[in-house]
Amino acid sequence: MKFRWREWIDQLFPPPFNPLPPGVYHWQSPPDAPQPHRMHLRIEPNGEGILILDASTVLHLNQTATEFAYHRIKGTPIEEVSREISKRYRVSKAQVQADYTAFLERLETLLTTPDLDPEIYLDMERHTPYQEFLSAPLRLDCALTYRTEDESIRHVAPVEHVRRELIYEEWQQCLRKAWEAGIPHVIFTGGEPTLRPDLIDLIAFVESLGMVSGLLTTGLRLVEKEYLNRILASGLDHVMIVLDPMNEISWEAIRDVLAADLALTVHLTITPENKTQVQNLIERLAHMKVTRISLSASHPHFGETLQQARDLVARLGLHLVWDLPVPYSHLNPVSLEINVSPESPPQGAGIVWLYVEPDGDVLPFQGATEILGNLLTDPWEMIWKHAKQR
Helix, strand or coil, rough: CCCCCHHHHHHHHCCCCCCCCEEEEECCCCCCCCCCCCEEEEECCCCCEEEECCCEEEEEEEHHHHHHHHHHHHCHHHHHHHHHHHHHHHCCCCHHHHHHHHHHHHHHHHHHCCCCCCCCECCCCCCCCCCCCCCCEEEEEEEEECCCHHHHHHHHCCCCHHHCCCCCCHHHHHHHHHHHHCCCCEEEECCCCCCCHHHHHHHHHHHHHCCCEEEEEEHHHHHHHHHHHHHHHHHCCCEEEEECCCCCHHHHHHHHHHHHEEEEEEEEEEEECCHHHHHHHHHHHHHCCCCEEEECCCCCHHHHHHHHHHHHHHHHEEEECCCCCCEEEEECCCHHHHCCCCCCCCEECCCEEEEEECEEEEECCCCCCCCCCCCCCCCHHHHHHHHHCC
16 A cells, blocks of 8 residues: 655655654544544654554554654644644645545544554555664564474474473563564464463453464364354454365365454465475465465475466465464474574564564574573563674
């Protein structure tokens, strides 16, 4: 999504030299509002911002949109907005008022649109932003456990690195620390996170904080109607299901989540067993109305097949998701993730997102051997300093 008004502003006038002060700002609709809403705005040092809508969608804003969002949260009268912005950008008050009104209308549309993409970039190409000047990561990938439903493949997870699993109250401390640091988005992964009996409570906790929450899972428990309903009621915003093409329960889980109208991404790992069926599998997903697909391969030799799969996703008009982690499971031997060298980590890893192991150790990315600190026991400032010094 793009605001065309910013294009001509950037062409005619340079951005202001003094952006708004960095910080986090909150707004919540009054208790008697017909539809309750809440917004959290994080302003970065360069003036760009991150706006969280109803703890369900992260909007990435350019500097002008950030200023508009700031005034919306502050409740600044439109006349004052017009006067202040017109001075900063040297445009007419009438133009600012028209642009601000358009921004508010777009924001209202987003607030009332169900099941949005968990991240939306306004006035930017979709790429990894902010890497040089982020005040905190945009996301934490939290591996709640390295246990799996099939214990025979437990060896694919780096369990030897983990001393223990944090208990619920300890995860609460970690997640609150992350939120207070300004991190807007958390994804629960593993292992298989649905094996944690407190998963639903943790999702509800991050919802209460105001964070956007996601889940990476094989999806096998989501075919249980009661469990899926509880997941939905907890406030979960999006889910990635790692497809097991040979397991009909995996396909059933995808159908159930689609019917529940929960934002869904399906991950497909190309393996020796399904290498010749990749086209049929992707076409079947498209026929089911899956719109977001993630891809990886179990071996570097499948690079050509992986590229063909990506091309097919594009031809079918599907969205290729590249920046979500892939859970440790028998569906993904994580050879690509675990064997990534520190010299060439995934784009955005270590700054845009960080990875937390079941014992609280923070890694730059999934499979990395470098420990930046422990989210439970170490100050966040120290962890973030280590991340930026890499």
